[in-house]
Amino acid sequence: FRQRSAKFLITAVKQGHYQHLSHPEVAFAGRSNVGKSSLINSVLCSQSLVKTSKKPGHTSALNFFSLSSRARAGEINIVDMPGYGFRSRREWGGFITEYLSGRKVLRRVFMLVEAKVGELKSTDVSFLELVEEYRVPIQLVITKADKLKSADAAQISNAVIKEATRIAPSVLLPQAICCSSRTRMGIDTLQAEVLSVCGL
Ligand code: GTP
Ligand code: MG
Incomplete structure (x- = not known):
């Protein structure tokens, strides 16, 4: 990632705002305050x-x-999604x-x-139902793992x-990544996943 450059592109609330962006893309989702924005900073170094x-x-x-690599002449986009659970589904749901x-x-x-939460909340379940319905591949990331012993994090x-496999059997990847933005635990693994799934 040291030979790559990251920059902010746009803030969007409808398709018209982002449909011109055509590079391979990954998005980060989860409940409010789970650490999405912090984790993207870690991934982007x-x-x-x-x-x-x-x-x-x-x-x-x-x-x-956007994250671009000069060495490989490629570019990918990373999307920070608003957290769910804080806004009502009506407010959050549409876009x-x-x-x-x-x-x-x-x-x-x-x-x-x-x-530390250690389980899926009802808003997580709704989100998983949505990605299952739209067939979007999804991978779990256990965050703020610095708050637990590693054996406990693995068990969780x-x-x-x-639990998630029951809800989204056709789109959930069988492996989760345990991460901490504080200690950078798991960040290399997550970076590697992001790059490989985008072909960079
Ligand atoms: P919303 O944008 O509100 O949905 O939140 P978010 O998911 O983007 O969370 P954000 O990255 O803003 O972080 C929320 C809080 O969690 C902040 O106070 C962070 O400092 C803290 N935090 C984020 N990552 C970690 C982590 O790996 N370990 C610990 N201990 N705290 C973290
Ligand atoms: Mg955020």
């Missing part, structure tokens, strides 16, 4: 390109970032459904679950995968 906050509900639209249903370049959604990861 940036301190503050993506704005983060202690207050839930900070990211309120789709924020698009998220539009995004998930019609985004041909979207290669994978990384869905974050906080290690297995339990969450099992």
Whole structure:
């Protein structure tokens, strides 16, 4: 990632705002405050390109970032999604459904679950139902793993995968990634996944 450059592209709330962006894309989703924006900063090796906050509900639209590699002459987009669980489904649902249903370049959604929470909440279940319906490949990321012992994080990861597989059997990848933006645990693995799924 050191020979790659990251930049902010656009904030979007409807298809017309992003349909001209045609590079391979991944998106980060999860409940408010789970650590999506922090994790994208870690993946992009940036301190503050993506704005983060202690207050839930900070990211309120789709924020698009680009990562380009000169060495491989390629570019990918990374999307920071607004957290669910903070806004009502009606408020959150419309443009998220539009995004998930019609985004041909979207290669994978990384869905974050906080290690300490340790289970899927009803909003996670609704999100999984949505990606199952629209056939978007999804991979679980257990976040803030620095708050748990690694054996506990592994156990939680297995339990969450099992539960999520029941809800989204045709799109969920069988492997989760345990991460911490604080300690950078798991970040190399996540970076490698992002690049390989986008063919960079
Ligand atoms: P919304 O935009 O509101 O949906 O939140 P978000 O999911 O983007 O969360 P954000 O990255 O803004 O982080 C929320 C809070 O969690 C901040 O106070 C972060 O400092 C904290 N946080 C993020 N990642 C980690 C982590 O790996 N470990 C710990 N201990 N705290 C973290
Ligand atoms: Mg955010």
